Amino acid sequence: MLRLRDARVIDPASGHDGIADVWIDGGCIAAVGRAPRGAGKARELSLAGQVLCPGFADPGSHLREPGYEHKATIASEARAAAAGGFTTVCCTPDTQPVLDNPSVIEHITQRAVAAGAAQVVCLGALTVDLDGEVLAEMHALKAAGCVGVTNLGRAIKDTAVLKHALAYAASAELVVFLHPEDYWLARQGNMHEGAVSTRLGVPGIPHAAEVIAVHRDLTLIGETGARAHFCRLSAADSVKPIADARKRGLQVTADVDLAHLCFTVEDIGAFDANFHLRPPLRDARDRAGLRRAVKAGQIEIVGAYHEPHDLDAKAAPFGLTDPGMSTYDCFLPALLALVADGAFDLPSAIAAASTAPHRLLGQPGGTLEVGAPADLCVFDPQARWAVTSASLASAGKNVPYLGETLTGRVTMTLVGGRPAFRR
Amino acid sequence: MAAADIQLDAHGRLRHFLAIEGLPRELLIRILDNAERFAPVGDRAVKKVPLLRGKTVANLFFEPSTRTRTTFDLAAKRLSADVLNLNIEASSTKKGESLADTLRNLEAMQCDMFVVRHHVSGAADFIARQVAPHISVINGGDGRHEHPTQAMLDAFTIRRLKRRFHDLRIAIVGDVAHSRVARSNIHALRTLGVPDLRVVGPQTLIPPGIAAMGVTVCDDLEEGIAGCDVVIALRLQQERMQSALLPSAHEYFREYGLTAQRLKGAAKDAIVMHPGPINRGVEIDSEVADGAQSVILQQVTFGIAVRMAVMAMAMGSQARIGAS
Numbered sequence: 001m002l003r004l005r006d007a008r009v010i011d012p013a014s015g016h017d018g019i020a021d022v023w024i025d026g027g028c029i030a031a032v033g034r035a036p037r038g039a040g041k042a043r044e045l046s047l048a049g050q051v052l053c054p055g056f057a058d059p060g061s062h063l064r065e066p067g068y069e070h071k072a073t074i075a076s077e078a079r080a081a082a083a084g085g086f087t088t089v090c091c092t093p094d095t096q097p098v099l100d101n102p103s104v105i106e107h108i109t110q111r112a113v114a115a116g117a118a119q120v121v122c123l124g125a126l127t128v129d130l131d132g133e134v135l136a137e138m139h140a141l142k143a144a145g146c147v148g149v150t151n152l153g154r155a156i157k158d159t160a161v162l163k164h165a166l167a168y169a170a171s172a173e174l175v176v177f178l179h180p181e182d183y184w185l186a187r188q189g190n191m192h193e194g195a196v197s198t199r200l201g202v203p204g205i206p207h208a209a210e211v212i213a214v215h216r217d218l219t220l221i222g223e224t225g226a227r228a229h230f231c232r233l234s235a236a237d238s239v240k241p242i243a244d245a246r247k248r249g250l251q252v253t254a255d256v257d258l259a260h261l262c263f264t265v266e267d268i269g270a271f272d273a274n275f276h277l278r279p280p281l282r283d284a285r286d287r288a289g290l291r292r293a294v295k296a297g298q299i300e301i302v303g304a305y306h307e308p309h310d311l312d313a314k315a316a317p318f319g320l321t322d323p324g325m326s327t328y329d330c331f332l333p334a335l336l337a338l339v340a341d342g343a344f345d346l347p348s349a350i351a352a353a354s355t356a357p358h359r360l361l362g363q364p365g366g367t368l369e370v371g372a373p374a375d376l377c378v379f380d381p382q383a384r385w386a387v388t389s390a391s392l393a394s395a396g397k398n399v400p401y402l403g404e405t406l407t408g409r410v411t412m413t414l415v416g417g418r419p420a421f422r423r
Numbered sequence: 424m425a426a427a428d429i430q431l432d433a434h435g436r437l438r439h440f441l442a443i444e445g446l447p448r449e450l451l452i453r454i455l456d457n458a459e460r461f462a463p464v465g466d467r468a469v470k471k472v473p474l475l476r477g478k479t480v481a482n483l484f485f486e487p488s489t490r491t492r493t494t495f496d497l498a499a500k501r502l503s504a505d506v507l508n509l510n511i512e513a514s515s516t517k518k519g520e521s522l523a524d525t526l527r528n529l530e531a532m533q534c535d536m537f538v539v540r541h542h543v544s545g546a547a548d549f550i551a552r553q554v555a556p557h558i559s560v561i562n563g564g565d566g567r568h569e570h571p572t573q574a575m576l577d578a579f580t581i582r583r584l585k586r587r588f589h590d591l592r593i594a595i596v597g598d599v600a601h602s603r604v605a606r607s608n609i610h611a612l613r614t615l616g617v618p619d620l621r622v623v624g625p626q627t628l629i630p631p632g633i634a635a636m637g638v639t640v641c642d643d644l645e646e647g648i649a650g651c652d653v654v655i656a657l658r659l660q661q662e663r664m665q666s667a668l669l670p671s672a673h674e675y676f677r678e679y680g681l682t683a684q685r686l687k688g689a690a691k692d693a694i695v696m697h698p699g700p701i702n703r704g705v706e707i708d709s710e711v712a713d714g715a716q717s718v719i720l721q722q723v724t725f726g727i728a729v730r731m732a733v734m735a736m737a738m739g740s741q742a743r744i745g746a747s
């Protein structure tokens with residue numbers, strides 16, 4: 001038995017927030033606050049001044065293996081995830097080969113277990129090769145352990161295919177993870193369409209590309225009865241139609257990636273490719289709207305959407321670089337900065353980064369209730385650290401904070417009660 | 424925030440010339456003044472000054488260009504530089520060599536200056552951040568972003584013929600959305616003090632939020648050029664019809680083509696400019712292009728002097744320009 005002493009324990013699932021001791025036994029939470037039976041023999045670890053909370057979960061991590069090991073590997077990123085306080089990450093299907101059949105899933109699962117760090121679950125492809133034409137074998141993917149299916153940002157051009165995919169996923173009882181984007185409005189764009197794209201002369205992606213797709217997808221979700229999750233909302237105007245649909249009884253949830261709560265299109269400055277994201281960073285009104293939606297619970301999840309890249313992927317003129325940000329390492333300090341900025345309080349932030357995504361992924365973590373797996377994260381909210389290539393655990397150094405000093409650092413991550421990371 | 428922070432050295436002197444945005448007015452004036460000093464070189468029997476003797480200038484053209492490349496070539500040669508013309512579109516990138524590798528190879532050939540044209544916005548900025556510190560980068564046009572030497576030669580032409588900026592009315596007509604010339608011209612003319620700058624075209628060719636750059640937007644040609652001292656027509660590319668931005672070149676000419684009749688609505692002594700190459704009967708009528716108010720060919724001539732000035736300044740030769 002292990003006794004974690006004197007940390008500020010935050011458990012959004014139970015509403016607990018205060019200094020307390022946590023006992024862990026047999027890989028599970030044995031008690032919070034009051035000592036359980038047999039606690040006398042527990043090893044003790046003092047965590048005074050630190051915060052203890054359920055570990056984070058990322059609904060969309062691009063782990064790059066198999067196929068893109070020059071960017072990152074499952075082992076490197078499972079360790080980086082644990083170093084960032086993540087106990088569960090959900091691998092996206094854009095590997096090579098694509099996660100559209102069970103054999104690739106098995107490979108990933110084996111590699112993740114061998115890494116012995118954060119747990120890895122998989123999203124299967126919605127269509128074969130993510131081509132948006134032929135449905136993937138969803139029952140087989142589910143049997144292999146996929147927690148959902150998605151076509152990622154590869155927009156399905158043919159609306160009939162999308163409708164059939166949703167209907168089939170509904171029959172297979174799989175959650176469809178949707179990245180709403182109208183193919184035609186977005187296909188030539190590389191950044192948010194507006195004054196900045198006009199000034200830089202970079203082809204734009206208008207708000208309408210996302211909002212139209214949200215409305216279309218909601219209509220099809222209503223018709224098919226599919227359970228769907230909207231990923232990485234970027235436009236403030238996407239929030240209300242989803243909230244309204246939920247009130248009408250549709251089984252829809254939504255998330256935003258942390259970068260869209262932190263940055264706007266203005267941060268691109270003079271073509272800084274680290275801010276090249278898809279969906280694109282939008283304007284200040286969108287960022288404010290997305291923050292409000294998280295605070296109000298209309299968007300229940302804040303994801304990392306970790307996209308590690310090799311240096312060459314970002315070493316080109318803006319429009320020729322690969323979109324995405326390596327986010328595990330700076331996730332916690334960025335989240336804490338939002339809390340300090342008044343976007344939402346710390347328990348809400350932890351609920352959005354841990355409790356809600358675990359629920360979405362159907363995983364048992366995300367809570368400190370007795371009997372739950374001891375998947376937890378301990379961090380020092382005051383620790384200041386310099387972001388350098390060397391201080392990043394992820395193989396992806398495509399981080400916009402390089403050269404900055406951030407506040408808040410994970411000191412320990414437990415997965416099933418075992419240390420997956422210790423600083 | 425803009426490219427300005429890397430294109431100036433610690434003393435505010437030009438190190439690279441990537442974008443007009445963010446450059447101070449005094450620097451633009453200095454470029455124009457230096458270009459005035461270079462302009463007579465072209466009229467001499469021996470059209471050369473020795474400012475860049477022993478220096479190697481590489482023209483890196485990642486997209487086809489005749490006029491810009493030729494005038495950069497001439498400008499460098501008139502400064503006595505050795506010039507390397509590389510049509511990269513047709514060579515290394517097709518063999519899969521990355522842009523960064525191409526640059527490293529050219530650096531290894533001990534070039535001193537890169538003149539870059541690339542079809543992607545931000546390419547010159549990217550290259551300037553990649554190259555060794557002794558190399559200057561001149562933007563010869565990047566995507567839809569900027570074409571700063573074109574803007575300076577346009578400003579030079581306007582100053583030569585109008586002798587002032589502070590009370591001018593200027594209209595930029597046509598495909599502003601896809602035009603790097605328009606963006607650079609807007610920055611340059613606003614910085615130089617032009618109070619009334621308009622962009623004119625159908626909504627499909629005017630990018631959103633452009634008013635933030637200090638222009639007024641007008642979708643009617645006659646209204647847009649009314650009373651203007653300068654009318655700058657932009658080239659219309661055939662692709663615009665294929666991507667459903669316009670129905671036809673024919674209809675475009677009918678609504679936005681610059682004709683002698685329409686030009687009557689501008690100031691009596693208005694000048695007509697065009698960055699070239701012109702599409703006769705699309706954005707401009709031959710009668711106007713070849714008419715008395717057209718200064719299109721003078722722009723080309725002035726372009727050499729302006730490019731000489733920019734190259735000389737970026738190579739740190741500005742101290743010697745007065746002496747030549």
